[in-house]
Every structure is written in C-alpha cells, then in structure tokens.
Amino acid sequence: MLAPASLPLESLPVRRPATITTIAWDRLAAPEARRLREFGFEVGVHVEILHRAALFRGPVACRIGRMTVALRRNVAAAITVMAD
Amino acid sequence: MSILPLVALVGNPNAGKSALFNALTGARQKVGNYPGVTVERHSGRLALDDGRPIELVDLPGTYSLDPSSPDEQVTRDVLFGKQAGERRPDALIVVVDAANLDLHLRFALQLIALGLPVVIALNMVDLAERDGLTLSPEALSRELGVPVIPTVAVRKRGLDVLRAALTAAVEGSATRAPRDPSAADQPIAALQRRARELSKAATLSETPTRRWNHALDTVALHPVAGPILLVALMFVMFQAVFSWSEAPIGWIEGGFAALDEAIRGALPDNLLRSMLTDGLIAGVGAVVVFLPQILILFTFILVLEASGYMVRAAFLMDRMMAGVGLSGRAFIPLLSSFACAVPGIMATRTISDEKDRLTTILIAPLMTCSARLPVYTIIIGAFIPNTAVAPGVGLQGLVLLGLYIAGILGAFVAALVLRRTVTKGDSSGFMMEMPKYQMPRLSDIAIGLWSRALIFLKRAGTIIAATTVVLWLLLSFPQAPEGESQVNYSVAGRIASGIEVVVAPIGFNRDISLALIPAMAAREVAVAAIGTVYAIDDVENAAGEKSIIDNLQHRWSLPTALAFLMWFVFAPQCISTIAITRRETNGWKWPLFMVGYLFAAAYIMAGITYWLAVAAGL
Ligand SMILES: Nc1nc2c(ncn2[C@@H]2O[C@H](COP(=O)(O)OP(=O)(O)OP(=O)(O)O)[C@@H](O)[C@H]2O)c(=O)[nH]1
Ligand SMILES: [Mg+2]
Numbered sequence: 067m068l069a070p071a072s073l074p075l076e077s078l079p080v081r082r083p084a085t086i087t088t089i090a091w092d093r094l095a096a097p098e099a100r101r102l103r104e105f106g107f108e109v110g111v112h113v114e115i116l117h118r119a120a121l122f123r124g125p126v127a128c129r130i131g132r133m134t135v136a137l138r139r140n141v142a143a144a145i146t147v148m149a150d
Numbered sequence: 151m152s153i154l155p156l157v158a159l160v161g162n163p164n165a166g167k168s169a170l171f172n173a174l175t176g177a178r179q180k181v182g183n184y185p186g187v188t189v190e191r192h193s194g195r196l197a198l199d200d201g202r203p204i205e206l207v208d209l210p211g212t213y214s215l216d217p218s219s220p221d222e223q224v225t226r227d228v229l230f231g232k233q234a235g236e237r238r239p240d241a242l243i244v245v246v247d248a249a250n251l252d253l254h255l256r257f258a259l260q261l262i263a264l265g266l267p268v269v270i271a272l273n274m275v276d277l278a279e280r281d282g283l284t285l286s287p288e289a290l291s292r293e294l295g296v297p298v299i300p301t302v303a304v305r306k307r308g309l310d311v312l313r314a315a316l317t318a319a320v321e322g323s324a325t326r327a328p329r330d331p332s333a334a335d336q337p338i339a340a341l342q343r344r345a346r347e348l349s350k351a352a353t354l355s356e357t358p359t360r361r362w363n364h365a366l367d368t369v370a371l372h373p374v375a376g377p378i379l380l381v382a383l384m385f386v387m388f389q390a391v392f393s394w395s396e397a398p399i400g401w402i403e404g405g406f407a408a409l410d411e412a413i414r415g416a417l418p419d420n421l422l423r424s425m426l427t428d429g430l431i432a433g434v435g436a437v438v439v440f441l442p443q444i445l446i447l448f449t450f451i452l453v454l455e456a457s458g459y460m461v462r463a464a465f466l467m468d469r470m471m472a473g474v475g476l477s478g479r480a481f482i483p484l485l486s487s488f489a490c491a492v493p494g495i496m497a498t499r500t501i502s503d504e505k506d507r508l509t510t511i512l513i514a515p516l517m518t519c520s521a522r523l524p525v526y527t528i529i530i531g532a533f534i535p536n537t538a539v540a541p542g543v544g545l546q547g548l549v550l551l552g553l554y555i556a557g558i559l560g561a562f563v564a565a566l567v568l569r570r571t572v573t574k575g576d577s578s579g580f581m582m583e584m585p586k587y588q589m590p591r592l593s594d595i596a597i598g599l600w601s602r603a604l605i606f607l608k609r610a611g612t613i614i615a616a617t618t619v620v621l622w623l624l625l626s627f628p629q630a631p632e633g634e635s636q637v638n639y640s641v642a643g644r645i646a647s648g649i650e651v652v653v654a655p656i657g658f659n660r661d662i663s664l665a666l667i668p669a670m671a672a673r674e675v676a677v678a679a680i681g682t683v684y685a686i687d688d689v690e691n692a693a694g695e696k697s698i699i700d701n702l703q704h705r706w707s708l709p710t711a712l713a714f715l716m717w718f719v720f721a722p723q724c725i726s727t728i729a730i731t732r733r734e735t736n737g738w739k740w741p742l743f744m745v746g747y748l749f750a751a752a753y754i755m756a757g758i759t760y761w762l763a764v765a766a767g768l
Contacts, residue, residue, distance in 0.1 A: 097218050097502050098579045104213040105583070106253055108339045116364065117371040124469035125478065125580055127371060131252040131346075132281070134367075134584040136465050136478070141581065 073149070075113065075128065076142035083114045084147035093144040105135050113147060154195075154205040155320045156237060158228055160261055161245035162254050163187075163211030164585050166273040169303035170245055171208035174313070178597055179208055181304075182455040183585050184482065186211070186500035189221040191228055198317040207239070210499075214338070215260055220507070221499040229264070241267040241319045243312070248278035248285055248300070249586070251349035256341045259348075262296060267319040270298040271312055276305070277586065282357035290352040304591060363586050370462045380466055387450040388554065389547035391443050391523070398442035406435035425622055428685035433618030436681030436698060437674040438610050440524040445599055447520055451489055452598045456590035460485065461582055468580045474562045475569030477501070477580040480510040484561070487517035488554075489602075491727045495734055503578030509568050511734060512744050515727050516561035516720065518554045521673040525718050526553055528677050532702040533711045556719045560751065572743070609672055617671045618678045621664075625686050637664075637687050656753060657713040657760035659706065672724050709763035716759040721752030 072087050086109050091099050107113075107130065116134060117127040125136045159167040163185030172179055175194030180187055193207045209228055210221035217223040224233075231238030244261050246254035262268050272287050291298040297315040301308035369375050410431050417423040454460055460482055468478025479501055487494030494514045501507040518526075530546050537545050569575075621642060630639035637643045638660070646663040653663055661683055669676035677698075684701040702711070731741040 095576065095579065098581060100216065100218060101213070101581050103338045105581070106256070106342050108342065117367055119371065119373060119376070119466060119469060121373050121377070122469050125465055127367065127465065127584060132250045133253055136461070136468070136580060136582045136584055138468070138472075138580050141579065 071148070072146050074143045075115065075145040075147050076126065076139050078115050078147055078149065080115050080118060083112060083150045085150060086111050086113060086145055087148050088146045090144040090146075094141060098141060102141065105133075106130055107145065112150070113145075115142075153237070154203055155240045156205050156207065157241045157243060157316065157320065158207045158209055158239040159243050159245055160209055160225065160229065161211060162213055162247065162257055163583065165211060165245040165247045165254060166271075166301075166303040167211060167245045168208050170243070170271060170273060170301065171206060173303050173306045173309055175206055177208075178601060180598075181594065182460070183458040183588050184455065184460045185583050185585070186221065186482065186497065187455075189224070189496055189499040191224055191233070196313075198320065199314055200317060204316075204320060206243075212257075214257060219500055219502040224499075229261075239266060241269070241316065243269050243271055243316065245271045245273050248272045248275045249281050249283065251285075251352065252342075252346050255345035255348050256338070258294070259341050259345060262294060267322065268296045269312065269315045269319050270294065270296055271303075271308075272298050272300045273303050275300045275308075276302045277588075280359065282359040284354040284356075285352050286354050287352075289354075290348065293348050293351055304594075366587055367462070367584075370459065371465060376462075376466050380463055383450075383454075384554070385551060387447065388551040389542075389544060390450070391446050391550065392527075392544060392547045394446055395442040399439050402439045402441065403435075406431055406439070410435075421626070424626065424686075425619065428626075429619050429622030429682055430615060432681040432685035433621070433675075433678035434610050434615050436528075436677045437524055437614055438607070440527060440674070440677075441603065441606060443523055443527060444520045444606055445603060447523065448489060448599055448602050449595065451485070452595045453590050454485070456588065456594055458585045458587040461584045464580075464582065465584070470562075472577065472580070474565040475577060476506060476509060476565055477503075477578055479578070479580055479582060480506065483510055484514060484517050487514045487519060490519050490521070491515045491517065492730045495727070495730050498734070501578060503576060505569075505573045505575035506578045508735065508740065509565050509573045511731055512568060512573070512740065512747075513561040513564045515744065515748060516557045516564060518557045518719070519673070521724065522718055524674045524677045525669075526550055526715060528680075528698060529702070529711050529715050532699040532706075533708055553715060553719055556716070560720060560755075564747070564751070609674075613672050614675055614678055617668045617675045618682055621668055621679055622682055622686075625664075625682060635687065637683055653753075656717075656757035657707075657710045657764070658717075658756075659710060661705065662710070662714055662717075670725060672726075673718070676718070708768045709760050712763050712768075713756040713760035717752045717756040719752075720748055720755055 078084055086107065088109060089107060094102065111130060114129045115126055116129050119125050123139050125138050126142050128135050128137055128142065159171055161167055164183065168179045168181045168188050171177060171192070171194060172181065175196050177192070177194045179192050188208060188210045191207050191209055193205055195203050196206050197203050207228060209225040212222040212225045215226055215229070217226045227233045228236060229239065242261060244258045246258055258270060272285070272290070275285065278285060287298040287300050299308055299312045299315055301312055370379060410427050413423060413426050463485065464478040464481040467481040471478050471480055483494045483497035486497050491514045494517065495511050498507045498510045501510060530549050534546050534549050539545050539548060624642035625637060625640045627640060630636045642664055643660070646660050649663040649666065650658065650660055661680055664683055665676040665679040668679050681698050684698055728741045728745060731744055732738060735741065
C-alpha cells in the first residue's frame with residue numbers, strides 16, 4: 067500500500083476519511099475564511115467528502131464533526147488533507 | 151406600563167429557536183428545516199412559574215457574534231441593546247442542537263461569556279437519540295456552570311423544567327457564569343477545541359446507527375439523479391396545481407353562483423344589486439376560487455421547507471447560480487418567492503454580500519408568485535385545451551410549468567446582466583450547513599396552510615374587494631345611453647382607451663388595458679377586473695369562471711392571450727413588493743429601478759410573443 071500523501075480536499079475520494087493538514091487562508095475571501103473557521107475547519111480536524119455535484123464542477127458536501135457543509139470547489143481546493 | 155424582563159432566544163441557525171419560541175409563547179412563527187428561516191426579531195409573552203409575565207424575543211440564528219449578513223446583524227444588535235429603542239436582554243436562552251454539540255457549544259461558550267444569566271436548551275435530543283447518542287445534560291451543566299435543560303421543542307418536551315430554570319435566571323437566583331470578556335475575544339479555534347472537549351465529556355455513549363440521511367442524499371445529490379429529481383418535483387407540483395384542484399374549485403364556484411342567485415332573487419334590479427353581483431361577487435369570487443390551487447402550491451413549498459430538501463436544491467442549483475453571478479444560497483429566497491415575493495425579499499437578508507443580495511432582491515419578482523396563479527390559470531383554462539400529452543401529463547400543467555420556467559430564465563438573464571452592470575462585485579460564495587432530513591409534521595403544514603389561507607382570504611376581502619368596488623363604480627358611471635357599450639362609455643372605459651394606445655402594439659385590447667392598473671394593487675385583481683368587466687358587459691350570463699372563460703374565448707385572440715401571459719411573467723410587481731424593496735434597500739432608488747426594468751422587459755417580451763404568434767398564424 068502506498069504511503070498516505072497530502073492532497074487537496076477537492077480531490078479527496080468520496081467517503082474517504084482524512085485529516086486537515088493545512089488551510090491556505092490567504093486564498094479565501096475574508097467572509098469565506100471567517101465562515102469556514104466558524105464551521106470548525108482547522109488543522110488536525112477530521113473531514114470526509116460525502117457527495118460531489120459532478121456536473122460542471124459544482125459544490126461538494128463535506129462532513130465535519132456531526133455536520134455536513136456544502137462548499138464550493140475553490141474553497142475545497144484551498145484545504146489540504148491527508149487521508150487517514 | 152411596567153417594563154417586562156426581556157429574554158432572548160439565541161443560538162446557531164436551525165437549532166430550533168423558533169420552534170421553542172412557538173412552544174413557549176403559543177405564537178406561530180415560521181419554522182423550517184434550513185438555516186436562515188427567521189430574519190427578524192419577533193417578540194412574544196410568556197408567564198413564568200410565579201405568574202409574572204416576561205417578554206421573549208426570537209432572533210435570527212447566527213454562527214458567532216461577528217455578523218456576516220443583515221439577519222445576523224439583527225441578532226447582534228439585540229444582544230448588545232443597539233436596536234433603536236431597545237433595551238438589552240435580561241437573560242438568554244441559548245438553544246443548542248444536541249445532535250451537533252461540537253459546533254453549537256462553541257457559540258454557546260461565546261454567549262455565556264457575555265455575562266448575562268443563561269439557560270441552555272439542549273434541543274433536539276430526539277434527533278441525538280436517533281443518531282445513537284446518549285448525552286448527559288448534568289455533565290454539561292457542571293462543565294459550563296449554567297443550567298442545561300434537555301428539550302424537544304416540536305413535541306413540547308422539557309418546557310416546564312425550562313420555564314423553572316428561566317424563572318430562576320430572571321430572578322437572578324441562578325448561578326451565573328462570571329463575565330469573561332477574554333473568552334469572547336479568544337481565537338475561534340481555541341473555543342472550538344474547548345467545545346469539542348465539552349461535547350466529548352457530555353457524550354455518555356455513541357452507538358452507530360443506520361445512516362439513512364446519507365442514503366437519501368446519495369439520491370438527492372447524485373450528479374444525474376439529483377437534478378432529475380429536482381425537475382420532477384417541480385413538474386409534479388405544477389401538474390398537481392391543476393389536476394388536484396378541479397373538484398374543490400367546483401365547490402367554491404357553486405357556492406358563489408348560489409350566492410349570486412340568492413341576491414338576484416332577493417333584491418330588485420338596482421345599483422346595489424349590481425354592485426353586489428357584478429362588482430363584489432364577480433370580482434372577489436373570480437379570485438377566491440383559486441384558493442385550492444394556492445393551497446396545493448403552498449403544501450409543496452411547506453413540505454420542501456420542512457423536510458430539509460431546500461438546502462439540497464440550493465446545492466444542486468449552485469453551479470447554475472454561480473454562472474449568473476449569484477450563489478446557491480440565493481436559490482432559497484427565490485424559491486420562497488414562488489409563494490410571494492415579499493417573504494422572499496425578506497429572506498435575502500441571509501445573503502452576506504451586499505451586491506449579491508441586491509441582485510437577488512431585484513430578480514425576486516420574476517419568480518412566479520402565487521398571486522399570478524389565478525391570472526395564468528384563467529387564461530390557460532380558456533385557451534389551452536385540457537388534453538393529456540402523455541398519461542398523467544396534462545397540457546395545461548405543462549404550459550403552467552413553462553410559464554414558471556420562463557420566469558426563472560428571465561430571472562437568470564436579468565441577474566447576468568445586472569451583475570455585469572449595476573450590481574457588479576464579488577460573489578459571496580456558497581457555504582452552507584446541510585440540515586438533517588426530517589419528516590414534515592402534519593400539524594406544522596396544517597398551521598402553515600391555515601395562515602396562508604387566512605392571508606389570501608383577507609386580501610380578497612379587503613384590497614381585492616375594495617379595488618373591485620372602485621372599478622365597478624368607474625365602470626358603471628356615467629350610464630351609457632341605449633345602444634352604447636356601458637364599459638366603453640364609462641370613466642374606466644375612457645381611461646382604458648387611453649392606455650390602449652400604448653399597449654395596442656403588443657396586442658393588448660380594451661379588457662387588458664382595464665385590468666392593468668388595478669392589478670398593481672394585487673395581481674389577482676387582474677382576474678377580478680376582467681370578471682367585473684364581463685359581468686357588466688355580458689348581462690345574459692351569470693358571473694363566474696365559466697362566463698369569464700366563455701367571454702375570453704370569444705373576445706380575445708390567441709396571440710393576445712399569450713402576450714398577456716408573457717406580460718405577467720415579467721410585469722407589474724404589486725405595491726407590497728415595491729414597499730418591501732424600499733424598506734430592505736433603504737431608499738427609493740432600487741425599487742424604482744426594479745419597476746422600470748421589469749415594465750420594460752414585460753413590454754418587450756409581451757410584444758415579441760404577440761408578433762411571433764401573429765406571424766405563426768395562431
Ligand atoms: N426532531 C426535532 N426537530 C426539531 C426540534 N426543534 C426544532 N425542530 C425542527 O428543526 C427545524 C428548525 O427549527 P426552527 O425553529 O425553524 O429553527 P431556528 O433555530 O429558528 O432556525 P433559524 O430561524 O433558521 O435560525 C424545523 O424543521 C423544526 O421543525 C426538536 O426538538 N426535535
Ligand atoms: Mg427561527
């Protein structure tokens with residue numbers, strides 16, 4: 067088996083639990099960054115992609131803790147994760 | 151008047167604050183299973199255990215004390231006593247979702263740090279149980295230093311204990327956490343970690359359960375099945391509006407016909423009789439018969455709102471909305487505008503970016519509101535044959551769906567243009583909590599329908615009745631000499647012939663010209679006006695939908711009818727839409743702009759429809 071590598075949350079396969087390793091806050095607009103923090107996104111937190119609106123790269127549904135959050139792809143691309 | 155103690159309900163969106171408010175005060179505030187239902191403060195009264203009344207306010211949900219949209223600003227202003235003429239709350243009920251403590255406790259920590267007496271309502275414990283969680287409110291209360299009361303707002307469970315705790319809090323005898331300004335200033339990540347620890351400490355056990363929420367989403371959010379399901383739902387909705395309403399419409403018509411008969415029998419042929427039958431019954435009756443259709447439409451919208459599907463629809467629509475410079479978030483106010491643009495425009499308060507919000511307000515009137523349903527239905531009923539295109543798929547329902555789609559497409563084009571011109575700016579993105587699915591409660595739907603029915607009937611009894619009587623007056627005087635058409639001879643007829651000059655190029659006739667202006671009061675009045683015109687013009691037949699349809703078929707050409715439909719897709723917002731736009735945008739600039747661009751669009755689109763239809767030989 068390959069060693070787990072970092073990858074953007076955007077590319078994480080569906081239903082594969084992962085841990086956030088970095089968040090490129092500077093790539094996010096201020097209100098987006100604030101809301102993301104309020105939802106509890108930070109380094110070390112476990113996340114998982116549940117669904118993807120595949121058509122024309124629509125948003126992703128991401129599980130964090132006990133909740134599901136819809137994120138746009140550009141936001142998901144700013145979050146790097148390591149598959150657990 | 152003595153000042154009552156003020157208690158505010160605060161917490162994250164969708165925690166059940168409004169449900170709790172309703173349970174405690176007996177109010178009927180709107181609840182719905184998506185974040186951002188409440189966008190204003192609402193207050194109510196509640197008697198404490200000792201019989202003392204207090205004032206309870208329900209607030210919009212927010213994720214922190216740092217507002218990022220106008221609705222969240224309302225909450226902050228109330229909490230800090232900044233709302234004009236308002237005092238600071240004396241105590242808080244912090245509502246947290248027991249099934250999502252990690253998130254909700256972080257905000258609770260920030261609220262507790264404000265130093266006001268706090269009672270925590272650990273709401274939705276039933277959902278936490280469904281998720282296999284066993285929680286210890288005692289442990290949580292120990293850790294937080296404030297009372298924690300488990301509740302199920304929608305089943306009124308835990309209310310007595312909550313009220314007792316509230317009594318203690320208001321009297322100041324309850325334990326109160328020390329005011330800790332540093333906690334409010336702590337970085338959010340630190341509070342978040344503390345919340346996670348607390349949540350772990352309060353969770354006694356966790357058993358894995360069947361994840362049917364996920365299973366439902368696998369279909370609802372599926373890249374192919376999801377959008378198909380969304381379109382299918384809309385389709386069924388509009389088919390149902392026609393096919394389920396036939397029988398009840400018949401009963402209401404029968405009722406009005408009997409009333410008409412009775413009045414004609416009881417009164418001699420005089421002006422009063424004419425006002426009652428040709429004015430009120432012909433006008434108001436023509437509108438009230440649409441009550442069943444409006445209720446069917448509302449049933450669908452209410453079920454969508456209560457189930458949690460609304461956010462899924464926003465998720466599916468986000469890509470398309472992004473294409474025109476809006477966010478999926480805007481889809482929720484737009485979908486509410488199918489009911490009525492006024493609450494739809496209010497609901498835009500949840501949109502954080504100002505330009506984004508303004509654009510959504512400006513296009514909301516293009517979403518076909520329920521007041522347009524009577525206009526559409528009567529024209530479709532008169533000009534589109536009631537045939538089946540396929541088993542279970544009626545042509546009339548299909549045309550209705552087409553009109554709704556025309557409105558939606560119009561809105562998209564308008565947004566595209568506006569975002570590149572007058573409302574240029576960044577998009578606010580799309581980031582939204584997706585609530586768990588819930589079974590819609592029958593009683594909630596019934597209450598929602600009941601209040602809509604009352605609003606509709608009240609409109610029919612007041613604004614629509616008044617406009618109809620005024621119109622009847624203007625149509626009946628001066629009285630025409632023998633052989634002349636009463637309608638043409640009347641004041642209204644003369645005004646209409648002035649308007650007709652302007653609208654004749656797009657195929658509009660005298661009847662439409664007559665209906666256009668009163669329809670500004672409320673759109674349904676267009677139908678009422680036409681009903682009254684034919685009641686006065688066509689003395690042979692009794693007033694009623696059948697007579698309206700007969701007259702329409704004889705007097706209107708198909709291109710005219712189609713142009714009229716198209717006009718209503720775009721045109722005249724009612725007075726209330728203009729008023730709410732003025733309030734929400736703080737001035738006359740945007741409502742005037744909205745009226746201007748919509749009238750222009752309506753004129754052009756109706757014209758194109760008319761000319762194309764004539765060219766096609768229809
Ligand atoms: N199962 C369950 N559902 C609840 C409970 N309390 C509220 N709900 C449901 O949860 C949803 C949200 O309730 P609301 O009262 O609208 O939530 P809110 O906190 O006022 O939300 P916003 O106004 O958006 O901030 C609705 O569908 C309610 O029917 C509860 O204790 N148990
Ligand atoms: Mg609410």
